[in-house]
Amino acid sequence: MRRLFAASTMALLLAAGSAQAQVDTASVDAAVQRVMPEVVAWRRDFHQHPELGFAETRSAGVIADHLRSLGLEVRTGVGKTGVIGVLRGARPGRTVALRADMDALPVQEATGLDFASSATGTYMGNIVPVAHACGHDMHMAMLMGAAEVLAGMKDRIAGTVVFVFQPAEEGAPPGEPKGGAALMIAEGALNDPKPEAIFGLHVVPGRPGSVFYRPEGFMAASDRVDIRLKGKQTHGAWPWRGVDVIAVAGQVVETVNTLTARTVDPTTTPTVFTIATINAGVRYNIIPDSATLSGTLRTFDTAQRDALVARAETAIDHVAEAYGATAEFGVKQNAALVFNDPGLSAWLAPVLTDAAGEGNVNAATPPTTVAEDFSYFQQVIPGVFYHLGASPDGVDPATSAPNHSPEFSPNENVLPLGVKTHVLTVLRFLERS
Ligand SMILES: [Zn+2]
Numbered sequence: 058m059r060r061l062f063a064a065s066t067m068a069l070l071l072a073a074g075s076a077q078a079q080v081d082t083a084s085v086d087a088a089v090q091r092v093m094p095e096v097v098a099w100r101r102d103f104h105q106h107p108e109l110g111f112a113e114t115r116s117a118g119v120i121a122d123h124l125r126s127l128g129l130e131v132r133t134g135v136g137k138t139g140v141i142g143v144l145r146g147a148r149p150g151r152t153v154a155l156r157a158d159m160d161a162l163p164v165q166e167a168t169g170l171d172f173a174s175s176a177t178g179t180y181m182g183n184i185v186p187v188a189h190a191c192g193h194d195m196h197m198a199m200l201m202g203a204a205e206v207l208a209g210m211k212d213r214i215a216g217t218v219v220f221v222f223q224p225a226e227e228g229a230p231p232g233e234p235k236g237g238a239a240l241m242i243a244e245g246a247l248n249d250p251k252p253e254a255i256f257g258l259h260v261v262p263g264r265p266g267s268v269f270y271r272p273e274g275f276m277a278a279s280d281r282v283d284i285r286l287k288g289k290q291t292h293g294a295w296p297w298r299g300v301d302v303i304a305v306a307g308q309v310v311e312t313v314n315t316l317t318a319r320t321v322d323p324t325t326t327p328t329v330f331t332i333a334t335i336n337a338g339v340r341y342n343i344i345p346d347s348a349t350l351s352g353t354l355r356t357f358d359t360a361q362r363d364a365l366v367a368r369a370e371t372a373i374d375h376v377a378e379a380y381g382a383t384a385e386f387g388v389k390q391n392a393a394l395v396f397n398d399p400g401l402s403a404w405l406a407p408v409l410t411d412a413a414g415e416g417n418v419n420a421a422t423p424p425t426t427v428a429e430d431f432s433y434f435q436q437v438i439p440g441v442f443y444h445l446g447a448s449p450d451g452v453d454p455a456t457s458a459p460n461h462s463p464e465f466s467p468n469e470n471v472l473p474l475g476v477k478t479h480v481l482t483v484l485r486f487l488e489r490s
């Protein structure tokens with residue numbers, strides 16, 4: 058009798074436990090609405106006080122204080138200015154991570170917002186204007202809001218949530234070997250506790266309230282390319298007495314463009330190879346000794362990328378040699394391919410639809426040739442990165458100012474959706490059997 062009673066009590070407790078585990082979407086909605094005034098205030102504060110990559114000390118302080126006030130375990134200085142917050146639910150379970158990036162850009166803001174930036178920072182030895190021209194202010198604020206909502210539901214959570222606030226997403230600053238994601242990983246961001254999966258989002262031009270991503274290759278791998286040509290200086294009137302490095306530079310640009318267009322299958326692996334700078338010479342009638350070119354390579358397939366790099370290096374060597382010049386070719390990866398785990402991508406679509414509403418989620422959007430270092434987290438654990446449409450109200454997304462523009466001004470009305478997608482993703486992930 059006693060035993061039977063104990064068993065039925067256990068059954069009741071288990072039933073209560075599993076009923077508690079499911080936090081319904083309406084409660085999430087209500088909790089998100091409660092934190093919105095704070096989220097908007099944080100966003101505006103970050104916006105007004107932007108900081109360049111690995112200089113996000115003020116932002117990191119605001120984030121760490123908030124996470125501590127919620128009772129999270131907080132680690133600071135993970136990858137210089139990175140912050141990790143760990144929320145442990147009332148019961149054990151899975152571990153999942155959410156990530157936001159923190160850095161701003163050397164851009165003179167021209168949004169006309171009341172809380173526009175007048176901040177400056179040091180970039181390549183110069184004092185430059187700094188602005189949140191990529192929307193990372195929104196990302197920090199949304200993730201802080203999600204941490205608050207989830208901390209308030211701690212008693213109903215089985216499992217652990219790791220909040221990753223990452224510096225220096227916009228590439229390793231000059232002189233730094235690693236960018237923010239790679240450095241945080243090297244310093245143990247994904248250890249102790251080790252998440253099973255990671256999710257992140259980015260505000261981009263798009264219909265406000267829309268969410269879009271794709272499985273597998275979503276955002277391109279990005280390489281920086283540097284080409285150094287050496288010729289022989291001569292008078293502009295006597296080109297035959299030297300080696301005309303200007304003519305060689307012109308051939309090199311042609312070679313890069315043609316190789317990319319003529320040797321890569323554009324239907325399977327979109328590829329962009331852009332030469333963006335050419336520096337050579339100081340005077341109109343002197344052919345200089347040397348020229349430097351730099352550019353960016355965007356690819357979706359590592360083997361194709363490696364083959365194209367090898368072909369480009371060989372071709373550029375041959376071009377230089379034909380004119381009596383020499384060429385040095387250097388490639389450095391800025392970001393790996395953002396590769397969305399196919400299984401998790403499929404799982405996530407209904408969760409995001411629950412957050413954004415029917416018809417607002419496109420889980421098969423075309424790939425994009427911009428890059429994100431979220432990709433490095435995805436090389437360690439499976440993850441999904443998605444975009445949040447955030448064009449200003451009444452503005453055609455096709456013509457709204459893009460990320461990195463001095464006029465980029467993401468729509469604050471999408472902040473609740475970003476908080477909600479973070480929260481629902483975590484809750485539903487931890488509830489997975
Ligand atoms: Zn950016």
Ligand SMILES: [Zn+2]
Nearest residue numbers: 191193226259
């Ligand atoms: Zn960005």
